[in-house]
Amino acid sequence: xxxxxKHIGKRLSQVVIHNDTIxxxxxxxxxxxxDDVGAQVTDILHQxxxxxxxxxxxxxxxxxxxxxxxxxxxxxxxxxxxDAWIPEGHTPARACVESKLANPKYxxxxxxxxxxxxxxxxxxxxx
Numbered sequence: 001x002x003x004x005x006k007h008i009g010k011r012l013s014q015v016v017i018h019n020d021t022i023x024x025x026x027x028x029x030x031x032x033x034x035d036d037v038g039a040q041v042t043d044i045l046h047q048x049x050x051x052x053x054x055x056x057x058x059x060x061x062x063x064x065x066x067x068x069x070x071x072x073x074x075x076x077x078x079x080x081x082x083d084a085w086i087p088e089g090h091t092p093a094r095a096c097v098e099s100k101l102a103n104p105k106y107x108x109x110x111x112x113x114x115x116x117x118x119x120x121x122x123x124x125x126x127x
Contacts, residue, residue, distance in 0.1 A: 005025050006054065017116065022055045024048065025109040026068070028101070029071065037077040037107045044110050045085050052114055061115040062092040068099040068109040078108060 016023045021045035027047050029040035045059075052058050069075060075096065086092075092112070101109055 006025070006051075015055055017055055021063075022052065022057055022114045022116060022118040024051055024112050024114075026066075026109045027051075028103075028106045028109045032105045032107070033079065034105065035107075037074040038081050040106070040108050041078050041081040041110075044108060048110065048112055052112075055114075055116060056118065057114050057116050057117050059114075060087045060090040061117065062086075062112050063115060064093040064113045065095075066111045067094065067096040069096065069102060069105045070099070070101050070104070072098045074107055 001019050004017040004093065005013035005015070006017075012025045014025050014027075027044050031043070033039040050061060052061070067078065069078065078096070096110040097107075101107075
């Protein structure tokens with residue numbers, strides 16, 4: 001099977017597609033608002049939507065998500081945005097851990113794996 005890579009950089013490809021599965025690299029806020037976890041999560045989820053759409057998928061097709069928080073005290077703020085974004089009945093397997101991130105300005109990093117193909121909800125915009 002072929003491997004398709006998108007947004008190829010020196011150290012990583014942002015999107016890798018293989019065997020009808022989409023692998024996204026960890027995503028952080030593109031312009032992190034200091035101390036606004038909700039804004040960072042919203043930015044990250046918007047980027048995930050864009051990458052999944054580009055790979056002919058959407059958030060209803062997410063299989064698994066790994067979320068890193070710089071501090072577990074951000075867990076509630078993360079979930080407020082996440083719960084409004086993920087379609088009911090399409091929640092993925094998910095892990096959320098506290099971890100030191102690459103730069104202190106980042107409060108959240110999210111990586112997802114999804115199936116190719118639009119689900120029952122089709123292409124979705126941000127909630």
